[in-house]
Amino acid sequence: MRYSIQSRGDDLSNDLAARAKQYLNDFGLVYDEKEPDIVLTIGGDGTLLHAFHRYRDRLADTAFVGVHTGHLGFYADWQPPEIEKLVISIAKHDYDVIEYPLLEVAIQYRNDMNDAVYLAMNESTVKSPDVTLVMDVELNGMPFERFRGDGLCVSTPSGSTAYNKSLGGAIIHPALPAMQLTEMASINNRVFRTVGSPLVLPAHHTCVLKPVKGPDFMVTVDHLHLLHKDVKTISYRVADERVRFARFRPFPFWKRVHDSFIDSDVR
Template identity: 70%
Template structure:
C-alpha cells in the first residue's frame, strides 16, 4: 500500500510525521506523494483541508486519516499518543471507508470562455469586491430572491459546523447529501427583503447566483481566497465526487459536535 503524509509544518507535527513515516516504511509500505492510497494529515482540520485540495483529482483512490496536534478536529480523530496504534492499524488492518458529500462550485463568465470548477470540503463564500453584494438567487432554475448584504455562504454537511454555524446555520449530519445556503448580514427593510433563514437543498437541487450590479467577486473555497472578474453566474450543488475517510474505529459525528461546542473538558 502507498501512503503520503501532510503536515501543519510546526515542529511537533513534523516530528510526528517523521516518526510515522519511519514506522510505516518499516512495515514495508511505500511512500508515494503523487499517488497515495492513504493520506495521513498531521496537524488540524486546516491541514486536512490542504491535503484534500492537494489530492482532489484522485478522491476515488485516496482515503484520508487525520491526526490532530492541537485542538480536537472534526476531521482529525487520532492524537499523538496513539501513533503506534494507528501505524499498526494502517499496516495490518482493513479499514472502513466513510464517505462525506462535497460542494461543487462552477463559475461562468461574461462573453463565454471557459468555466471554472472547484470542490469544497467545508464551504464556499461569495462577497462583493466593493460595497454590498447584490445577487439574484435561483433555485432549480427559478428566481427565488434578490439578495442584498455582506455575502452568502454555501456549506457541506461536514462544513456546517464551521463558518456556517457562526452565521446561524443549522448543523447537518454528514450522511445527508445536501448543501446549505446561509446569509451574511442581509439587508431587510420596507424596500428590500430576503428569506432571512438558512436554506437546505437536497442533492438534486442547484443554487445559482447571478450578479445584479458589478461582475467582480471575492470567492472563497475552503481556505482559498480567489478573485473572479466578469462573472456571469456562480452555481452550487452537491458534487458527484465524495471525500473518503479511512476509519479504524468509530468517530461519531454528534460526539464531535458535543465535544467541540458543549463539553467543558479539554
C-alpha cells in the same frame, strides 16, 4: 499500499510525521506523494483541507485520516500519543472507508473563458469588493430572491460546523447529501426583503447566483481566496465526487459536535 503524509509544519507535527514515516516504511508500505492510497495528515482540520485539495483528482482512490496536534478537530480524530496504534492499523489495512458529500462550485464568465469548477469540503462564500453584495438567487431553476447584504455562504454537511455555524446556520449530519445556503448580514427593510433563514437543499437541487451589481467577486473555496472578474453566474450543487475517510474506530458525528461546542473540558 502506498501512502503519503502531510504535516502542518510545526515542530510537533513534523516530529510525528517523521516517526509515522519510519514506522510505515518498516512495515513495508511505500511512500508515494503522487498516487497514495491513504493520506495521513498531522496538524488539524486545516491540514486535512490542504491535503484534500492537493489530491482532489484522486478522490475515488485516496482515503484520508488525520492526527490533531492542536484542538480537537472534526476531521482529525487521532491524538499524538496514539501514533503507533494508528500506524499499526494502517499497516494491517484494519479500517473501513466512509464517504462525505462535497460541494461543486462552477463559475461562468461573460467573456469566452472556460468555466472554473472547484470542489469544496467545507464551504464556499461569495462577497463583493464593494460594500454590498447584490445577487439574484435561483433555486432549482426558479427565481427565489434578490439578496442584498455582506455575502452568501454555501456549505457541505461536514462543513456546517465551520463558518456556516458562526452565521447561524444549522448543523447537518454528513450522512445527508445536501448543501446549505446561509446569509451574511442581509438587508431587510420595507424596500428590500430576503428569506432571512438558512436553506437546506437536497442533492438534486441547484443554487445559482446571478450578479445584479458588479461583475467582480471574491469567492472562497475552503481556504482558497479567489478574485473572479466578469462573472456571469456562480452555480452550486452537491458534487458527484465524495471525499473518503479511513475510519479505524467509531467517531460519532454528534459526539464531535458535543466535544467541540459543549464540553469545555475536551482538548
